[in-house]
Amino acid sequence: MVNSFLEAGARDRVHGICDAGSFQEILKPSDRISSPHMALLEQPVAFDDGVVIGRATLGGAPVLVVAQEGEFLGGAIGEVHGAKITALIAKAIEEKPRAVLLIFESGGVRLHEANAGLIAVSEIMRAVCSARAQGVQFIGLIGGAAGCFGGTGLIARCCDVLIMSEEGRLAMSGPEVIETVYGVEEFDSRDRALVWRVSGGKHRYVMGDVQTLVADEVEAFRSAAMDALDTGKVNFDLQSLEAEHAMLTQRLAQFGDCRDAKEIWQRLGLPSAEELALMPADEFVSTTASARNVAKGAR
Amino acid sequence: MNRDQVLNALFGEGWKAEHLEADHFYGRASVLNQEVTVIGTSEKAEVGADMALTMARVVIQTIKERAGEPIVFLLDTQGQRLRRRDELMGLNGYMAHLAKAVELARQRGHVIVSVVYGEAVSGGYISTGMMADACYALADAEIKVMNLPAMARITKIPLEHLQELAKQSPVFSPGVENYLRMGHLDAVWEGDYSTQLAASISELQAKSRAEIAVDSRIARGVERGGRKAAGVVIERVLGHA
Numbered sequence: 001m002v003n004s005f006l007e008a009g010a011r012d013r014v015h016g017i018c019d020a021g022s023f024q025e026i027l028k029p030s031d032r033i034s035s036p037h038m039a040l041l042e043q044p045v046a047f048d049d050g051v052v053i054g055r056a057t058l059g060g061a062p063v064l065v066v067a068q069e070g071e072f073l074g075g076a077i078g079e080v081h082g083a084k085i086t087a088l089i090a091k092a093i094e095e096k097p098r099a100v101l102l103i104f105e106s107g108g109v110r111l112h113e114a115n116a117g118l119i120a121v122s123e124i125m126r127a128v129c130s131a132r133a134q135g136v137q138f139i140g141l142i143g144g145a146a147g148c149f150g151g152t153g154l155i156a157r158c159c160d161v162l163i164m165s166e167e168g169r170l171a172m173s174g175p176e177v178i179e180t181v182y183g184v185e186e187f188d189s190r191d192r193a194l195v196w197r198v199s200g201g202k203h204r205y206v207m208g209d210v211q212t213l214v215a216d217e218v219e220a221f222r223s224a225a226m227d228a229l230d231t232g233k234v235n236f237d238l239q240s241l242e243a244e245h246a247m248l249t250q251r252l253a254q255f256g257d258c259r260d261a262k263e264i265w266q267r268l269g270l271p272s273a274e275e276l277a278l279m280p281a282d283e284f285v286s287t288t289a290s291a292r293n294v295a296k297g298a299r
Numbered sequence: 300m301n302r303d304q305v306l307n308a309l310f311g312e313g314w315k316a317e318h319l320e321a322d323h324f325y326g327r328a329s330v331l332n333q334e335v336t337v338i339g340t341s342e343k344a345e346v347g348a349d350m351a352l353t354m355a356r357v358v359i360q361t362i363k364e365r366a367g368e369p370i371v372f373l374l375d376t377q378g379q380r381l382r383r384r385d386e387l388m389g390l391n392g393y394m395a396h397l398a399k400a401v402e403l404a405r406q407r408g409h410v411i412v413s414v415v416y417g418e419a420v421s422g423g424y425i426s427t428g429m430m431a432d433a434c435y436a437l438a439d440a441e442i443k444v445m446n447l448p449a450m451a452r453i454t455k456i457p458l459e460h461l462q463e464l465a466k467q468s469p470v471f472s473p474g475v476e477n478y479l480r481m482g483h484l485d486a487v488w489e490g491d492y493s494t495q496l497a498a499s500i501s502e503l504q505a506k507s508r509a510e511i512a513v514d515s516r517i518a519r520g521v522e523r524g525g526r527k528a529a530g531v532v533i534e535r536v537l538g539h540a
Binding site: 082261 | 348349352355356359362363379381382383384385386387388389390391392393394395396398399400402403406407421422424425426429430442443444445450453454456460464468469470471472477478481482483512514516517520526528529530531532533535536537539
């Protein structure tokens with residue numbers, strides 16, 4: 001039976017991706033650490049505040065794991081949620097596991113505790129970069145229904161390596177926000193194919209924002225994460241940053257006038273958007289291999 | 300305050316622009332006979348992919364050409380640019396790139412200070428000013444994610460209720476005082492800004508690299524009573540065997 005990553009909850013993803021039976025949660029729901037602010041606003045709370053953290057092994061290697069729960073407020077980051085992630089990264093700096101897995105599913109900052117969420121995002125970004133500089137590898141996984149938006153999209157792009165499914169979405173502002181501000185002509189949030197071509201896994205993979213495109217299967221994410229342990233580590237240094245700078249500069253020069261991935265794919269001489277949309281991940285990867293112009297070690 | 304007023308208040312004659320556009324600028328200035336790199340946004344700039352890349356380029360240039368030179372961010376931004384084209388380019392990647400550049404500068408010994416002199420909103424602030432070693436705001440500046448009427452609409456919590464709760468909690472409503480209480484801001488500046496900037500830079504330069512590497516915002520938020528829950532979480536996770 002195929003186990004869909006998209007449909008799995010945060011704990012199911014952790015259990016399916018890490019070695020069977022290896023996960024030990026830190027601050028379990030039974031510890032009842034929830035948001036005091038949601039309670040004050042008379043809103044529902046969750047006893048994990050929408051994020052699961054803990055220790056596990058991956059292919060026998062010790063890892064620390066974070067998994068956001070999209071079912072609770074779209075995985076949005078509040079004070080407790082953010083502090084759990086920041087604290088786990090601090091622990092990673094102490095313990096030096098082989099890697100930290102960040103299983104993202106989040107719309108970004110939680111509006112109900114917006115100031116705490118915003119500050120937490122910047123703290124997590126600083127912590128990821130600092131831990132990377134001290135030799136800890138970060139592997140990000142994106143494929144949940146709520147996507148990876150806003151501050152969470154920024155955190156994701158601080159990782160050594162990103163693994164994404166076609167169904168995942170990675171961006172800054174969601175289409176609804178852009179449509180609200182500039183109208184349906186700017187971005188029709190109900191045009192699902194368009195939304196997919198702007199923020200979906202296939203587009204992000206061709207652009208070089210993510211390193212691995214996988215099918216929507218928990219097992220495929222697990223296998224890609226194990227590969228990343230061996231090959232996905234990128235030093236946090238000037239060389240990587242300059243490689244990324246060159247890649248991003250070239251992207252704007254080459255595609256800065258485009259408004260739809262259709263135009264980009266056409267420019268790259270790829271098959272039609274309709275054909276590409278139907279391709280399974282492995283076929284898409286082989287079809288786009290030569291067109292994908294990605295600088296090595298650009299992170 | 301507008302751009303020219305803040306530049307004048309901070310640096311007076313000591314400011315030399317290298318690049319000056321309506322919504323962003325960079326250049327050099329001298330603070331206590333020491334050269335600093337200044338990077339800023341103005342006129343409530345929308346930070347898009349191109350602007351983030353430009354700012355990252357200036358940070359990288361500073362790292363390569365002027366080892367250890369302090370970097371000062373001066374900010375007035377309404378947040379990230381809300382356009383389909385910028386999202387298509389991967390705006391989050393451009394902003395994260397800028398944040399990584401700032402982080403690398405810190406790791407290589409550049410002291411980084413940020414000052415919000417206008418408005419600072421969400422994405423436009425995270426990837427620039429919020430990555431600094433020391434973050435300040437002028438007393439009449441504004442820091443926020445969203446104003447309360449918009450928040451009321453989206454969360455479906457009555458506005459009157461939010462306004463009432465905002466009096467006791469710093470966690471959701473706009474305002475520099477809230478960001479001070481939550482531990483993010485080092486201080487809110489009033490009076491002589493140039494003296495305060497000079498003092499901040501000297502203070503940071505007197506610290507060791509290891510001290511600078513510590514992000515003390517949660518500890519400060521606990522101390523000031525604005526972020527107690529985060530403090531509890533940190534203690535419990537780090538204390539977990």
